[in-house]
Amino acid sequence: MVSINTSNRLSIHEKEVTDTMQLTESQLNVRESVRRLAAERIAPQAKTVDEAAAFPWENFRLLGEHGLFGLHIPVSYGGKGFDLLCSSLAVEEIAAVCASTSVLLCTQALVTYTLLLGGSEGQKRRFLPPLAQGKVPGAFGVTEASAGSDVSNTQTTAEKTESGYVLNGRKVFITNAGEAGIYIILTRTSEHRTRGLSLFVVEQGTxxxxxxxxxxWMGMRGSVTREVILENVWVPHDHLIGNEGEGFQTIMNVFNRTRTLVGAQGVGIARGAFEYVLRYLQERKQFGTSLSDFQMIQGTLADLAMQIEAxxxxxxQASQKIDAKAQGVEMYASMAKCHATDTAMKVTTEAVQLMGAYGYSRKNPVERMMRDAKVTQIYDGTNQIQRLIIARQLLRQ
Ligand SMILES: Cc1cc2nc3c(=O)[nH]c(=O)nc-3n(C[C@H](O)[C@H](O)[C@H](O)COP(=O)(O)OP(=O)(O)OC[C@H]3O[C@@H](n4cnc5c(N)ncnc54)[C@H](O)[C@@H]3O)c2cc1C
Structure with missing residues (x-):
């Protein structure tokens, strides 16, 4: 086995073209401190997290202690009061070393953005602080057996009664289910395919x-998913998020943010694999010279680096447009998600190939990164659906 010297080498960080994007001082500080946390505390556990295939409570608490769930949440609701770009920077840094742990940030963001964008003042004050500070994990229940890409086919019902709502149905593949304290559940409150959908908060123990x-799952094994079963679950009226019928619109607005974060996750996974393979190719010798001396390999490295930077x-760009409350952000969020996660798949697959048997071995991290990359092309809306969104917006203009 070739041993890789990770010290005294220029890392890709030092070559980051996007440093010229003029990140603010607080954004640079967030990136720097999360990068250190990732290297010192998360990276050493990444293999164990993958092999344990259980909810990584230790990492969840660590991210909570460092305030990373609350980066985009106002201080008045227990957050840090920064922006989506800060959360994107944090997700990239964590995903570069342990993609499963970065799912914790993306999933918590699905829940907190739902409350931020659709919730009442009372709901924000009650539910956001524990989520922002990492006291409880959240879960976001949209997908059903017959409502995957087609969310408008949601069958879970919420029936209004005098005292509250009664929820019945089943949600599948829900990240953090069984571990979370706060669940967001999409239900049907009337016939209309999209304007008949409504969101509720359901608390653990109900x-x-x-x-x-x-x-x-094949990959992201440190991220736990389960079915969520709702059998005559009663919640009070004030657990309805926004008004009846606003659920679909709210989750589409949430997805603009979280798809951008999944894009950041793709960038992180790709970068993690690229950095590893870059060092490996300089150390591994065949035909009397380093693999990195071969032009065919250099061409591949250049292609991968370009795709990561892009x-x-x-x-x-998507983060900044959303933070600036720009119009038409759907297309940019979908472009970021689709391009970055396709890049993660491409870079990790090439990384395995470039390392030969050592890449395919479980002793090195790139095979894990390749398995982890796959699902980023599937969840938060598949990449085919992202392409549909992009094309629809282009054809509307
Ligand atoms: C690890 C993991 C975690 C998840 N976590 C959550 C979660 O926390 N909460 C949640 O609600 N869901 C979650 N999901 C579900 C995920 O969001 C869905 O799997 C995803 O939206 C796709 O739905 P589906 O799997 O039913 O695929 P389908 O919708 O059945 O699609 C199958 C294939 O057909 C393609 N397709 C579908 N419609 C079209 C179309 N119109 N045009 C072209 N191609 C199309 C798709 O792109 C895909 O390739 C998770 C899934 C996984 C694997």
């Missing part, structure tokens, strides 16, 4: 709320 077995720029 009678009638239960969970299926832990799902088994992906990061798309993620930063």
């Amino acid at each position: 009678p009638g709320l239960s969970f299926g077995e832990k799902d088994e 992906s990061r720029l798309l993620v930063h």
Whole structure:
């Protein structure tokens, strides 16, 4: 086995073209401190987190202690009062060393952005602080067996009664289910395919709320998903998020933010694999010279580096447009998600190839990164759906 000297080498950080994007001082500080946390505390555990295939509570608490769930949440609700770009920077840094741990940030953002964008003042004050400070994990329940890409086919119902709402249905593949304290659940409150959908908060321990077995996945094994089962789950009226019928619009607005974060996750996974393979190729000798001396390999490295930089720029652009409350952000969020996660798949697959048997080995991290990359092309809306969104917006103009 070739041993890789990771010290005394220029890292890709020092070559980052996107440093010229003029990040603010607080954004640079966030990136620097999360990069250190990732290197010192998260990276050494990444292999164990993958192999344990359980919810990584230790890492969840660590991210909470460092305020990373609350970066985009106002101080008045227990957050740090920064912006989406700060959260994107944090997700990239964590994903570069442990993609499963970065899912914790993306999933918490699905829940906190739902409350920020659709919740009442009372809901924000009550539910955001524990989520922002990492006291409890959240879960976001949209997908059903017959409502995957087609969210408008949601079958879970919420029936209004005098005292509250009664929820019935089943949600599948829900990240953090069984571990979370706060659940966002998309339900049907009337017939209309999209304007009949409504969101609710359901708290852990509510009678009638239960969970299926832990799902088994190819990658992201440190991220736990289960079925969420709702059998006559009663919640008070004030657990409805916004008004009846606003659920679909709210989750689309949430997805603009979280798809951007999944894009950041793609950039991070790609960068992690690229940095590793870059060092490896300089150390591994064949035919009497370093692999990195071969032009064919140099061409591949250049292609991969270009795609990573382009992906990061798309993620930063989408983040900045959303932070600036620009119009038409859907297309930019979808471009960031789609390009960056396709890049993660491409870079990790090439990284395995460039390392030969050593890349395919479980002793090195790139095979894990390749397995982790795959699902980023699937969740938060598949990349085919992102392409549909981009094309629809282009054709509307
Ligand atoms: C690890 C993991 C974690 C997840 N976490 C959550 C979570 O926390 N909360 C949650 O609600 N969901 C979650 N999901 C579900 C995820 O969001 C869905 O799997 C995803 O939206 C796709 O739905 P589907 O799997 O039913 O695929 P389908 O919708 O059945 O799609 C199958 C294939 O057909 C393609 N396709 C579908 N429609 C079209 C179309 N119109 N044009 C072209 N191609 C199309 C898709 O792109 C895909 O390739 C998670 C999934 C995974 C794997």
